[in-house]
Amino acid sequence: MGDALFLAHRTPFPPDRGDRIRAYNFLRYIGARARVHLVAFSDGDEPVDHTALDALTASHTIVPRTKSNARAAIEALATGRAVSVAAFDHPALRAAVSRVLATQPIDAIHVFSSALAQYLPTHTKARVVMDFCDVDSAKFGEYAREARGPKRWLCAREERRLLAFDRAIARRADASLFVSDAEAALFAEIGGGGRVSVIENGIDTELFDPAADFASVEADGPLIVFTGQMDYQPNVAAVTWFATDILPIVRARHPDARFAIVGRAPTPAVQALAGEHVIVTGEVAEVRGWIAAAAAVVAPLRIARGIQNKVLEAMAMARPVVASTPAAEGIDHAGTLRTGADANEIAREVIALLDDRVAGDLLGQAARAQVQRRYGWEARLQPLDALLGLQPNPVRAEPVEAHAPDTHFDTLSANGVGRRR
Template identity: 65%
Template sequence: MGEVLFLAHRAPFPPDRGDRIRAYHVVRHLAARHRVHLVAFVDEAGEADHPDLTAMAASHTLVTRTKSRPRAAVEALASGRSVSVAAFADAAIARAVARVLAERPIDAVYVYSSAMAQYLPHGPRPRTVMDFCDVDSVKFGEYARAAGPAGRWLYAREERLLGAFDRGVAAGADASLFVSAAEAQLFRSIGGTGNIQVVENGIDTAFFDPVVAVEEVPAAEPLIVFTGQMDYAPNVAAVSWFANDVLPLIRARQPTASFAIVGRAPVAEVRALGERPGVTVTGEVADVRGWLKAASVAVAPLRIARGIQNKVLEAMAMARPVVATPGAAEGIDHAGTLCVADSEQAFAQAVSGLLSDPVRAVTLGRAARARVQARYGWSARLAGLDALLGLEDAGEWVRTG
């Protein structure tokens, strides 16, 4: 039995969005074998009440994050740090980390999201694994190219400073993790060094299973579905592009086709799309599986995408045919079980082709589920974590209460 300090920019409960899902399964894997001490931010105080928290963590400190992005930007500009790092700088978290390291015989530290690496001790420290997931700094470079003059300067600054910070963290970590070989290679291409490893995302195929009974949703056929956090800029851009430029081409061929944007916190730009013919904006739903089960086709039209897209794996696990942009498909070893298209015309043609050929759509969806079952089970994806943390010989410890 080892003792692990787990630092996270967002507590992994409930596992209902991309960053939480990976963190949740990592914590669950580690907690089945070791004592996990969680120090993390929460977006809302109520998130601290999730039952899995006390069931899985030997101890926990959760701090509600109240710092606004404008305040973080001011602090970043004043201190010469990246906004991403300044946004997660908090004295309460620093005290909690220091307390755990002082009071517990910590064998290893797992850092989830590079902004949390600012809390690592500067002197001798336990074995440290840094889970970058993907190369966030490059994403800001992509934002810069699409922004106006002021935004371009800020995003370019963030790309430069966050990239330098991440490279420094990786150089000092015992291992740095990325969700795909493509992300790992991208990090190397911007000068990242150290022990760079790939630990892919997985999918809970027992939960995301089309035969499991879920509440039906009121949706007409044929239905095209996108799922995601709808205040996240790449998701907003994706559904805007699809609704404005792709859906009209599809509806020219299939006039009854509808598009559902499923996800919490839709911003005004997304809500406005719900006024368009054939477009539904659901807001937060209790269970996305009902919408995926009802979907004729699931789409991932992301123009900016990093790492492995959980939304794609979930749709594949639900045996839905998926059409994705190259960026959204990159990193997923799909073996041809999803359709990849880039331009408006190609994307519309791929979706329309599946809508007009239900037999092919069903066949592709079944192949997609079989692929994720064979390739993306969480237990297989996380099997090497204990060795990376230096805990392979620590034995197993199963919490009983």
């Protein structure tokens, strides 16, 4: 085959959050089988590791996203588009895609996040794979049901407009990917159509290994841990719910238990939870030490789509996990997770793990074994060979002009709409 174009809404390196982890592993897999040209946005004033991208790609163009949430909303309302689409509309990225298509022999296009599908050429002979990951329109529907006033109207509008956009893209794509059977079934149920496939998330079980070398965290008393990007609203809602409604039930039985919220960019609402029994770390250099120190890892998300990387990471680290029903839905855990549908059920499962730490350790070991059997990245991504026409044997090429002025842009300060995870 010829070259591949990889479009991403966020630079897929470093793989330090859910969407980046999936995009990075897809990019690495495709790049081991074809010359791949990356065109992606960068967030805010984050540094871009061009050396790492050189090793992954034949060329890369990184465009800083400078559009504010307010401007994206105004443009969306004025043009009838979804805000999620308007937020990622940028002339520099459009020019970069056109340049790659005009100068490189592109036989396959992989689009990560449907908002980037607006850059697909109107007519192309290249195979197009659209990685939706989750049914994001359904997420906005859930937001609408919980919101009030203008926010409710805006979220309901976003659900309708984004679903219409995604349906149109699915009809154009040679394959539409989702992260779980449940997400694929939901897309079909709401009229998504197209040729739908499921490629689940994987996990690096050598990196997330309790026997690996990482800095340890000392805990006084049993530690209950949540990990995630802490300016992502479902995560904010999850830790707020746990700290205010679930932790008091747990502490009635285990008064020395503490709750650690581990993740970058905690919002003021998250920071306000910090106290004698709640730790808010902010960004940490090494998340594995916190997971390893946990008597239980929790994922009490009320709104959750697809497979939660935070859950796979904790399972791979052989820690017992208690997840809400939505957070566990996409994971083939074979009974190695404890789940709860409400605050009392989640609290009961956490208490049981704190009551019997030996049973918790055994559950964690079973969880790691399940992850090793089920969620290795190489096995999960093999369907891409047929979908994109990739060569099974590596054909990596040296990067070409990865630092030429017309190949990438300097990173500037930006505000914008972001995904998680």
